Amino acid sequence: MPAKIIDGKALSLSIREQMKSEAERFETTFGRKVGLAVIKVGANPASEVYVRNKIKACEDVGVRSFSYNLPEEIAESDVMDLIDELNANESVDGILVQLPLPKTINEKKVLARILPEKDADGFHTLNAGGLMLGLPCTKPCTPAGIIELIKSTGVAIAGKNVVVIGRSNIVGKPVAMLLLSENATVTICHSRTVDLKSHTLNADILVVAVGIKEFVTGDMVKDGAVVIDVGMNRADGKLYGDVNYPEAVEKASFITPVPGGVGPMTVTMLIKNTIESAFRCKEN
Numbered sequence: 001m002p003a004k005i006i007d008g009k010a011l012s013l014s015i016r017e018q019m020k021s022e023a024e025r026f027e028t029t030f031g032r033k034v035g036l037a038v039i040k041v042g043a044n045p046a047s048e049v050y051v052r053n054k055i056k057a058c059e060d061v062g063v064r065s066f067s068y069n070l071p072e073e074i075a076e077s078d079v080m081d082l083i084d085e086l087n088a089n090e091s092v093d094g095i096l097v098q099l100p101l102p103k104t105i106n107e108k109k110v111l112a113r114i115l116p117e118k119d120a121d122g123f124h125t126l127n128a129g130g131l132m133l134g135l136p137c138t139k140p141c142t143p144a145g146i147i148e149l150i151k152s153t154g155v156a157i158a159g160k161n162v163v164v165i166g167r168s169n170i171v172g173k174p175v176a177m178l179l180l181s182e183n184a185t186v187t188i189c190h191s192r193t194v195d196l197k198s199h200t201l202n203a204d205i206l207v208v209a210v211g212i213k214e215f216v217t218g219d220m221v222k223d224g225a226v227v228i229d230v231g232m233n234r235a236d237g238k239l240y241g242d243v244n245y246p247e248a249v250e251k252a253s254f255i256t257p258v259p260g261g262v263g264p265m266t267v268t269m270l271i272k273n274t275i276e277s278a279f280r281c282k283e284n
């Protein structure tokens with residue numbers, strides 16, 4: 001029997017409904033909307049789409065967005081000045097700098113400049129460290145969305161063998177930490193892993209975040225596995241995941257489609273982080 005589809009779009013919409021009322025509650029209590037600043041530098045085509053989706057989601061939920069489209073050749077110091085200004089702006093609860101940045105700008109320095117309490121993406125060292133230590137922190141959006149998607153299947157995470165393919169700071173490493181805190185047995189595989197298939201065939205839950213079109217083929221998927229495909233690979237005018245969907249759907253019990261799986265959840269978690277930051281800042 002083919003896998004059940006994990007509908008990230010539907011799950012996103014239902015979470016956004018709850019967030020709408022949270023955003024409204026913030027506005028009635030504190031007399032202003034929750035605010036998210038979105039900074040994009042240059043004109044990366046993928047970033048254009050992601051940023052547009054993030055701003056649209058703000059509008060849908062009733063969060064005010066402050067959008068900055070900065071030119072490719074902007075000086076790093078000007079980006080830092082803008083972040084300082086937004087850190088001090090009381091109408092801004094969350095700040096996000098869309099990655100990747102142009103090579104002339106030091107990504108680590110820019111991300112470190114955002115106040116940890118306004119770090120909507122959870123990329124600041126203090127938030128990354130908090131995740132590692134199990135302290136309260138803002139969690140990165142794609143990993144947090146992946147956990148929600150897995151939980152929506154009703155399949156328990158505790159005790160399961162989970163294989164994560166990919167070790168990026170944005171997805172692979174943080175999702176592994178979140179899965180570990182859900183009591184999974186987690187293996188992180190990457191480009192230097194020897195005999196990848198021997199690992200993936202042992203995975204009750206397989207999370208793929210490598211950025212290579214249809215990298216995981218059906219023969220690499222354990223029968224009945226839950227497959228989460230984080231890939232967004234554009235080719236011949238279409239979007240492809242990191243998993244060969246037609247093959248994997250015949251092996252898995254649940255699978256996320258591309259598009260309509262992880263992508264919408266990433267955006268939803270960003271808005272959730274921003275609303276939570278807004279309340280935290282007022283209540284502390």
Ligand code: GUN
Pocket residue numbers: 096097098099100121141142170266
């Ligand atoms: N680039 C790719 N994914 C992300 C993300 O989740 N947040 C930001 N800021 N940039 C990204």
